[in-house]
Amino acid sequence: MQLLKGHRFRLDLAESQTEFCSRTAGICRFVWNLALEQRSMAWKHGRHHAGYNAQAGELAELKGLAPWIAEAPHHCLQQTLRDLDTAFQNFFAGRAAYPTFRKRFQKDSFRFPDPKQFKVDEVRQQIKLPKLGWVPYRNGKGRHALKLHGTIKSVTVAREGQHWFASILCEAEVAEPVPVLGPAVGIDLGVAQAITLSSGQEPIQIPGMTKAESRRLARIQRAFARKQRGSINRAKARTRLAEFQARIARRRRDAVHKATTMLAKSHSLVVIEDLRIKGMTKAPAARPDPEQEGHFLPNGAAAKAGLNKAILDKGWGEIRRQLEYKCRWYGSRLVAVPPAYTSQECSACHHTEAGNRTTQAEFLCLRCGHAENADTNAAKNILSKGTADGPSVSACGARASVGRRSRKVAA
Ligand SMILES: [Zn+2]
Structure with a gap:
């Protein structure tokens, strides 16, 4: 099967390279914010869809208006627009919140999407990136060194703290794993x-x-x-x-x-x-x-x-x-x-009622008296929803009746 795997290395940048990275991240952030604003406006007024193709087509025009934008590699700018497009698709599909504006020094990053543009020298532990040239990266020594497998798909350069890191995404053909034997x-x-x-x-x-x-x-x-x-x-x-x-x-x-x-x-x-x-x-x-x-x-x-x-x-x-x-x-x-009712359902007798959950932490079934940590009870419900042959009805019913009787006795 084809598998994508990312590895992250700290880069040892020269001063001019650090400057280039800050600048490129800044330009990409500017383009992100501008494109996000354009999309938000389009959404507000008449729902005209400002999609990736339209926005990428306007990049050249934008460079004419603000020539400093051309200092960033064109591929990184395109990738920024593509990432924004993905963020919107995730939002529309309900998988993510609405995309937000990027701030300075907050997730500064940019991505090189074209595998033809970079090289990795694993022996000398350095990576060649467009406009940056060869950059040494930190890896373990000898057998502790992380090895890359497969073909490199993209490289993301990002700042964390005061250092810059490269996330290298590789695609490799790997054998199907042996299924895990476990609960x-x-x-x-x-x-x-x-x-x-x-x-x-x-x-x-x-x-x-x-x-x-x-x-x-x-x-x-x-x-x-x-x-x-x-x-x-x-x-x-x-x-x-x-x-x-x-x-x-x-x-x-x-x-x-x-x-x-x-x-x-x-x-x-x-x-x-x-x-x-x-x-x-x-x-x-x-x-x-x-x-x-x-x-x-x-x-x-x-x-x-x-x-x-x-x-x-x-x-x-x-x-x-x-x-x-x-x-x-x-x-x-x-x-x-589906998450419906996992916190209100009794994991023992499957009785579902909002009153079952007495507090944030405690679960007490109003039918069978089953008491448990509320989160553990929810986790059990999630498990039984996910297994095709979940708990058999009879076993659960028996437990339920015992619990009911004992509760009556207690009352
Ligand atoms: Zn119950």
Whole structure:
């Protein structure tokens, strides 16, 4: 089977190369924001569709108006428009939230999509990129060095903290993996505890920020805001801020990779909820309008925004993306089931009622008295939805009647 795999290496850039990367990322960000605005306007007025082809066709005209745009490689600009197009397709399909404007120093990146344009010298650990020339990258020594397999499809250059990284995407033909022999597992992606397993084992925590770290972040942000624009001290404060955020991001990424690898490697079947991010997070209409002064969020909207943030912080989309390729990679099966009622259904007798869930953490069935951690109960429901031969009705019914009787006795 054909498999796509990405590898990320830190680049050792010369000063002029760093400058080129910052500049190119800046131009791509400008083009992204401009194209996003054009699309949003088109959407508002008459639903005229400003698609990829139309926007790519206007690039030449744009370069005439603002010649500095031509400093960025043309392929990277086209790719930016293509990425925006994908972001919109994901939004329309309900897989992602509405695309947002990019800010400076926030996800600075650009992509080279043409495999003919770059070369990788794995022995000398360097990569040749258009306009940048040969750039050394960091890899392990000897047998610890990561090896690339297959053909390189694209290279994305991105800044994280104060360093630049290259993500090299390779496509390789690999043998079908031997199917994993292991139990099936259902997982519930919660806001509070990240990943809860149907097996009832300790939930896998995806660390966010601790309270102390949140305070530290606020302090660094305040210090940054106080510095005068364009000053050296502001640049220093920005570096500190970026380093801090990058460290949190690294820790999260590491935890998510470990969790998804464990799930895919040791289970024959992994069942997740087919979460439509669109349904849970804000729709574009509900966004605060920055042009409107004195805009207030209605009551409840702020709480919802907090929840949105928590959901997106946990990176559910990313967990699913990783499970999709890792399950293929290790030879297990991934099934996504509709999320309806998984939190209200009793995993023992399948009685479904909103009142079953007494608190955020506790589940208590009103029919059979089955009590369990609410997330574990949901994970079990997700698992039984995903297995064709789920729990047999008789076994469940028997358990249910016992529970009912005992509850009556207790009452
Ligand atoms: Zn029950």
